[in-house]
Amino acid sequence: MLSGNTALARPLVIGTISDEPVKEIRAFLPFAKYLAKQLETFGIDDGKVVIARDIDHMASLINKGEVDLFVDSPLVALAIIGKTGCRLLARRWKKGIAQYHSVVFVRQDSDIDSVHDLTGRIVAFEESYSSSGHLLPRITMERMGVPLTQLLNLQSNVPTKQAGYVFSGDDESTMEWVLRGRVDAGAMSMANFENRVATNWKELKIILKTAGIPRHSVSISSEISGPLSSAIEAVLFTMQDSEDGQSVLDSFENTTKFDPIPKETMALLDLFQIPVLALVGEE
Structure with a gap:
């Protein structure tokens, strides 16, 4: 479990699913490094990126404690949540888009x-x-x-x-x-x-x-402690307020910002949880 104990220093690992791992690592790494730097007081000494080939692969990595944050589309995140127990943490405005149909x-x-x-x-x-x-x-x-x-x-x-x-x-x-x-x-x-x-x-x-859902989302492992989870939220939600943070957002596929997922959107996503797991089970 990631906590505030600097004696157990380790990297913060961000994961996503893609069939273009080199491209995704290049896009995600500056973002991972930025988060890690802001979380040094929690024993985070580096930021790393892991690319999974599919939902089951990513779920396995999270369950083994090898991925801390999962960044992807929200319906894929629901499948991951159903297989790992992690939870939705934030909405990502990817390429300036908060929601899509x-x-x-x-x-x-x-x-x-x-x-x-x-x-x-x-x-x-x-x-x-x-x-x-x-x-x-x-x-x-x-x-x-x-x-x-x-x-x-x-x-x-x-x-x-x-x-x-x-x-x-x-x-x-x-x-x-x-x-x-x-x-x-x-x-x-x-x-x-x-x-x-x-x-x-x-x-x-x-x-x-269709109804609108978040363009992208951030999910967090259930193994991450409450204080660190809150700290990650705080960093995400204020990135656009600093020059360094804004620069990282711009380089991260033109992300505008991260913010909380609206309650009405969470309620809509809850309706999709069971159908998503059923479809994933077909694959």
């Missing part, structure tokens, strides 16, 4: 006008652990009464009274597959949809906009 969209000339029309059709999600490109839109659709089942490929038959889905690998492919008619619908964050739609606005229509 996901959208499900189809071709403008499609006869699909709502997600309920997707029965017997195919939806493209980004990848299994993507909050905006899979978890949020899928859970929303299923809560609306649209059951989904994963297909082996685009040629697979969709089960009766269900919608089928496939993973495209990235948002660009999702949009291209919809535009070219390879799939009937696609899902991604509203921000990514607006960025990628470009001159294709007239060719697409949105049939679902």
Whole structure:
């Protein structure tokens, strides 16, 4: 357990999930070093970054005490919380965005006008652990009464009274597959949809906009002591108030700030806890 005992000096370890570890370590390391420097009185002597390959890998690292803070999308964080007992600590305004929505969209000339029309059709999600490109839109659709089942490929038959889905690998492919008619619908964050739609606005229509959730979140291991947890919060919530802190925020993927997760947002995330764990169990 990390406490205020300097005799047990050790690094503060921040983790995230990515298939691009070198890129993520480069982005996260200055942030980890900054936090460590501010927490020296708690025996923190360095800041380190660990990149996991998937949710189960990250959960294992946290349970073994090898990761103290987990920074990622909130629905992925809910899966981690369910497997480790850690808790949400803060909201991260990644690239200046506090909250985001996901959208499900189809071709403008499609006869699909709502997600309920997707029965017997195919939806493209980004990848299994993507909050905006899979978890949020899928859970929303299923809560609306649209059951989904994963297909082996685009040629697979969709089960009766269900919608089928496939993973495209990235948002660009999702949009291209919809535009070219390879799939009937696609899902991604509203921000990514607006960025990628470009001159294709007239060719697409949105049939679902989900509720908003934090763009990113910080979770903390249950092994970290109360005083240190409070100190980490204080450092996070005041980074923008100092020149050094602001510089680190700017370099950390243009993070605007960290702040507490609003109560109404926490209540919404609570509704997603069980569905997220159920979906993660499918993987």
